[in-house]
Amino acid sequence: MAAPMISWSLLEASKRVLIKTGIEHFQSGLSGLSSSWSLSKLLNSVPSMIKWRRHFGQPVPQTHPHLLKEGEVTPGITKSEYKQRRNMFVRSAVNSSPVKESVKSHIMIFPSASKTYMTKDIPYPFRQNTEFLYLCGFQEPDSVLVLECDILNKKINHKSVLFVPGRDPAKELWDGLRSGNKGSLQLTGVNEAYNTDELGNYFNSYCKHHQEYVVWYCFSTPPHRHFHEGIIGDFLKQSYNMPKEDTRRGVQKLQLIKSPAEIELMKTSIEIASQAFRNVIPFSFAGINEHHLYAKMDFECRIRDAQILAYPPVVAGGDRANIIHYINNNQLINDGELVLMDAGCEYHGYSSDLTRTWPVSGRFTSSQRALYDAILHVQELCISMCTSDFSLDDIYFRMLHLLGVELQKLGLIPTNLTKDQLIKKVRAFCPHHVSHYLGMDIHDTADISRGIKLQDGMVVTIEPGVYIPKTSIDVPDEFKGIGIRIEDDILITSSEPVILSANCPKHADEIEALFRQ
Known part of the structure; x- marks a missing residue:
């Protein structure tokens, strides 16, 4: 049976859809289409053509190859360098803690910056919180990096967990793309990534499974007011009798060099x-x-x-x-x-x-x-x-x-x-x-x-x-x-x-x- 013909108006409409998704070289691909292509074959090809591309809330090698090489989170700075920074901070923090011999668990909390507004719905240009950015390179607001650390047989083991705003097509329409938990995991190389609406459950679970721990946080100048007065504040209240240390100076010692x-x-x-x-x-x-x-x-x-x-x-x-x-x-x-x-x-x-x-x-x-x-x-x-x-x-x-x-x-x-x-x-x-x-x-x-x-x-x-x-x-x-x-x-x-x-x-x-x- 002969394949149905594709009208040029449909072809042009499809072209516009694909351009909007960021597919490069689509025009050259269209020029090679024969009239024998079926509509279903054209449309079925779309997912495979865009499969390589994820949505991210910041430049990545796939979308900005002129800026970043594979494996880089920031131009010139790789996932491995960010991982090394987190490792160095954890080791330095634990070894400097006055209770390192008696308390074997540490939780280190680094909020991102939040959006601030000059007037209703009109934000100031966003700038990420330095501590947070230094340790993971993630550029989106309203996120939290948690470093969870345990000392076993004098060996320091830790994992990095990133909480980020979830994908939301309605908000992304107005404010721009988000990486989401899957994208942020791929981008930053942290051990685990979740949406921020899971942060409260994470803290509750941590409290249930740890009898004693040191809380590390920027107590002197909390960078995210909403989190500080909400989810993080609630966790700090639950942990009121635990030893506490400020993260600020420890990160700055690393930043200095x-x-x-x-x-x-x-x-x-x-x-x-x-x-x-x-x-x-x-x-x-x-x-x-x-x-x-x-x-x-x-x-x-x-x-x-x-x-x-x-x-x-x-x-x-x-x-x-x-x-x-x-x-x-x-x-x-x-x-x-x-x-x-x-x-x-x-x-x-x-x-x-x-x-x-x-x-x-x-x-x-x-x-x-x-x-x-x-x-x-x-x-x-x-x-x-x-x-x-x-x-x-x-x-x-x-x-x-x-x-x-x-x-x-x-x-x-x-x-x-x-x-x-x-x-x-x-x-x-x-x-x-x-x-x-x-x-x-x-x-x-x-x-x-x-x-x-x-x-x-x-x-x-x-x-x-x-x-x-x-x-x-x-x-x-x-x-x-x-x-x-x-x-x-x-x-x-x-x-x-x-x-x-x-x-x-x-x-x-x-x-x-x-x-x-």
């Missing part, structure tokens, strides 16, 4: 920001609005594949540069003024943080140049100290002394001062530290002391600054209203520091040359 894959992501993030600055600086002119420079920075970072700016940037013209975290960015910058921009971007979860100060009209005045060169000299000396011989606090106290000497040369601080008096004066000109750790967060691993020695694999900032408001007294008039900060991102190595932001111009001659290109 970057893996080779993390360093590559940070290099990219910092290079994106560096190249963006190259285009933002000469975009300036007398009378420009600070907001235009903000927009230019945002564009230049995103066009180079950064996902977002890492924080609201400081774009401060003239005297506003003396407000350390000025983010209004809505004033005009006058001819002859400096503009201070503190900005960075986020690239697949890793941040850059740079500050440059430049003359909006393209040339420094003599007093601006003198103060700028003094701060740059101090910064370069501080960068040379980024070795295992020093801590960030060591560099900070050295910066205070170096700045004091430079400010005395410029007549901004009297020369007849004791050491303590000099330091006090300098702190009035530079009220912030010279450095912080950098990584997934801008102020990364904030609970880790800046008094520890630097180690191979850390990334830090070096950012001396001097701030002289117009209202300052006892300083030469030509310096009033000037605020200058210069900030670079530094990788600590076993030999010498590596300036990851070296391609971002900072010498005064380089900056002025950008305006002449």
Whole structure:
């Protein structure tokens, strides 16, 4: 019997259906269809054509081969690296617990971030909770990672369990695809994955089968309010008499030292920001609005594949540069003024943080140049100290002394001062530290002391600054209203520091040359 003919209208409708499911090369497949194909044969082929493709709530190798290789959860970071992080955290946490000899079971709870809304039904851009992201790489909100650990014969055994929002076609229509428990299991490589509506039963079962255990959780700053006041809160009440430990510092100790894959992501993030600055600086002119420079920075970072700016940037013209975290960015910058921009971007979860100060009209005045060169000299000396011989606090106290000497040369601080008096004066000109750790967060691993020695694999900032408001007294008039900060991102190595932001111009001659290109 001859096969029924397929109308082109049906063929085109089928084509549209398949395109919507993301099937590539469908058009070339259609061109090879003969009129003898039956409707049933065409439709029966659809499941096999889309069988390879799962729905995921974040990029995966199948859907984003230009970003991820097979086995990667985050570009460059594999399932095995995430598994290693979980293993390292469990071992470190259990071995540091004061009750490790008497209590043999531990449960470690890491909630994701939740969506937050600027107004009804309109969410802010979502950013995942750092602890949760560091341990599993899963990017969807309203999820929970649980590490369940038991010590048997002095051997630490654990499993990782991920709870995620269930597949829901109605919600996915509005908010985007979800991975679901099966997809998240395939994506992350955890041991088990369930929908979050099973989390309560999981906790109840855990309590029934464990008489004594240690609860690990971010008690200091719970990241998910709904879970904390609901399912997790109920579990904590059930476990009120159990030993408790905070997860935050343990994860930060691991985050402090970057893996080779993390360093590559940070290099990219910092290079994106560096190249963006190259285009933002000469975009300036007398009378420009600070907001235009903000927009230019945002564009230049995103066009180079950064996902977002890492924080609201400081774009401060003239005297506003003396407000350390000025983010209004809505004033005009006058001819002859400096503009201070503190900005960075986020690239697949890793941040850059740079500050440059430049003359909006393209040339420094003599007093601006003198103060700028003094701060740059101090910064370069501080960068040379980024070795295992020093801590960030060591560099900070050295910066205070170096700045004091430079400010005395410029007549901004009297020369007849004791050491303590000099330091006090300098702190009035530079009220912030010279450095912080950098990584997934801008102020990364904030609970880790800046008094520890630097180690191979850390990334830090070096950012001396001097701030002289117009209202300052006892300083030469030509310096009033000037605020200058210069900030670079530094990788600590076993030999010498590596300036990851070296391609971002900072010498005064380089900056002025950008305006002449």
